[in-house]
Amino acid sequence: MKDEIPATPLKAPLQIRFVIVGGGIAGLASAIALARVGHQPIVLEKSDGRKNRGKHGLRISPNMSKILYHWGLKQQLLDIGLVSSVLLFTRSDREELLGAQIWDYELLEEARGDFILTAHEDLHRVLSETAIAHGVDIRYNAEVVDIDPDCGEVRLSSGESMLADVIVGADGETGISRGTLVGQHDRGTPVGMSVVSATFDTAAVTRDVPDEIKDAVDLEKNMIFVAFGEGGGAIGFPIHRRRDMNFHFLVQDSETEGTWGDPPCSDLKTLVRNPCDPRLRLVADNARDAVRVVIKEYSELDSWVHDSARLVVIGQAAHAIPPIAIQGHAMAVEDAAVLGKLFCHLSSREQIASFLYAFQDIRQRRVATIREVELETIWFMMLEDGPEQRVRDASMKAKYRAGKNAMAGEDGEEDTLQWKEVRETFGYDCEDEAENWWMQWGRLRERAKGVELSQPREMIFSFGVVSITESTEG
Template identity: 25%
Template sequence: MSSPTKDIAIIGCGVAGMTLALTLHARGIPCKIYEVRSTIYRTTGALILSPNALRILDKLGVYEDLEPKGFSFQKMIFKNNAHETTDEYYLGSKELFGYDCLRLYRRGLLDHLRFEINDAGIPVFYGAKFSHVVSETEDGVEFAFEDSTTKHCSLLIGTDGIHSTVRRCINPSARPVYAGMISINCAFPRSALRMPPEHPDYPLPVAVQSKPGTFIMAPQDGEGSTIFAGTVALYPEQDHAGWDELARDKAKLLSMFCKDKDAWPDIVQSAMEAVPEETVAIWPFYNVPRLSKWSSEQGRVVILGDAAHAVPPTAGQGASQALEDAYSFTIVLAEVAKGREWNKSLDAWEKMRNARVDGVKKLTQLLNKTTLPKEEREKLEMETWGSGVDQTWLYCRDLENDTEQCLKDAFGN
């Protein structure tokens, strides 16, 4: 059996794929990336990087240059229509967790990681659309692209997102499950907000809870001059063409975004009035069903990130868990390179990561409930969350120790 670290192919040049490539490179493990999109593709929207993610980026030497490009903060404050604080939820804190939370444009993170990839000399092949696995043995994988060309590698890793093609090669029946709701979001100038005169210290980010639901506003650039706003709406599932049609119908989305405008406090109404129609977008909430295995029977095809465990963005852990996958998986590969048996190591890692993701999904489901309209929230049994919950389990994970320990437990040494 040849080593899985001999020649690694990564399908997907997103957060998980590029982080994996950088961590592999740092340990001297060769890899190549294959990306379906062209180099001119520009993604939209913003994301949250919590302390567990920033700790990884710091170890990779990326955080220091990345941090000024985003907006750092600690808490999401929950307010009611009377501007009273009803709860708070820590998304980061240097004092408590080592790092504040960082919110930044998704393209900013991807561009920065792409720069690091190029600087490291890691090969990236754009416009390469993965098709299927041709054959797999205990020594490697032959795989094909849609143009009928084939390649061979010792280990094929799919980081190709929630609608992963690589996942179908492992579990063809595993399909993303729609959660029944979409996020409608936009961006507008902070200067357009009418701050409550009686509350000059009104906080941002904020989640305003009212009868129609929850309306979130958060700065998303370094200066805090641009505000992201988003709310959740119940909506029937669409096929791919249907989602595309809805995404293009900006007038309809804006109307949905501003629904029940008079039921919101004036600060939210001012946000609704300030939205440039062209910025309105949607994010359908999908989950990937829990997979007991993230790898093929031979162990030479593996999926990471959203391909393995996509969750809605409510807890801000999508990118963070993808980073954890990539970083911890590289630790496993480094141990295998030292002589540990591959399949047993892979099985131990999968069980560790599945347990971790189970906790994140439970938290996400809990936070999803808080975004619903008041009448829907009142129908549900609400568990304790927010300021009463210890979040060190989420933000202060020692990935090196935990990964190495899970291997020691598996092998008895």
């Protein structure tokens, strides 16, 4: 794809103070987006800055990489990641190739982004360094224990208090920001499934693969391996310049607690059931530092913005997306980009509330659509053995033998799932959406205010209905 020259953003006429609770991907991205347009963000991270940097793999979708490219981070991303163009589909319970998907170059060109495979810790480091370069103050070991949205105040465990014009809650589903917004701590409801992330040596896991799969595998193309199974499955992809493979196992699990940053779990061997593909079995039996993330359902938020218009939640704190989904981090970065784009137009404190509510309006519909697509994908991946599964597998294998993409329609055209993924998901430009809102509504409101303030006013008395109205007509 063509290199995009990073745009120099406009600086906001009025520059205000943001306190961002949470120093993960969502928090750092929002800090960068706001600092780029001249605001003064402070990031408060409760950990020491190392514990929240996961060793697990992370898939950066084109709609996410597009934003980071626009921010001038293309070379940094290519330095830490691998560009992928192929998905390989197999069965998780046996050595069986189902098909492959090669993403069309023209569609990715249209999306203006790439699939990039990297490690969470590497992306976190890039975003941290970028935020600091933009003048962002990142404070570690700064645990927020209380938020007073009405006063725009946060209190730390150290006893220190900080004031903000706007507090951005980027501390996840169970963080204090979401709890403050809804009035109670939301622990979520386990759904009986977990994602277990594990890293393994690439050479060991790709040794002795069957000829059918070996012929289809080209590590130079940085393939993403997707294994379908009954009630579960796995996704694997190379990281660390192909030295390692990271696997996300989707497993049935009775555990009720577990999240990123927890100590390694020792249950992967028993959680991955037999029969099992030999390479997946090898990883499950021998992987170190496996991390279990329990999948939970969280209540939908009616509002992402506190009534005071001094607190807004973003990322997982606003919209929980299952941890195995590719779009979780992408939605957080899109949130950040929209915040930055809206607040680059800030010229009056009176605009803050309308910008925050516009942020929710722009993002809520987009996230709801993405979440539906992700849940459909997960369901498709873990179909129970039966008629639907047999139709799925037979269709994919027939297309593979015919030299077609696994997601292609029977007539060779893209089917609904691919159309959603590429045309709607990857091609979507959240910053354009934010700018469209400003041009259509935000600027119009400001002009209306200007006209209202500049026009002479006279009182018109309507004695017939005994009411008083105000007119700006000259």
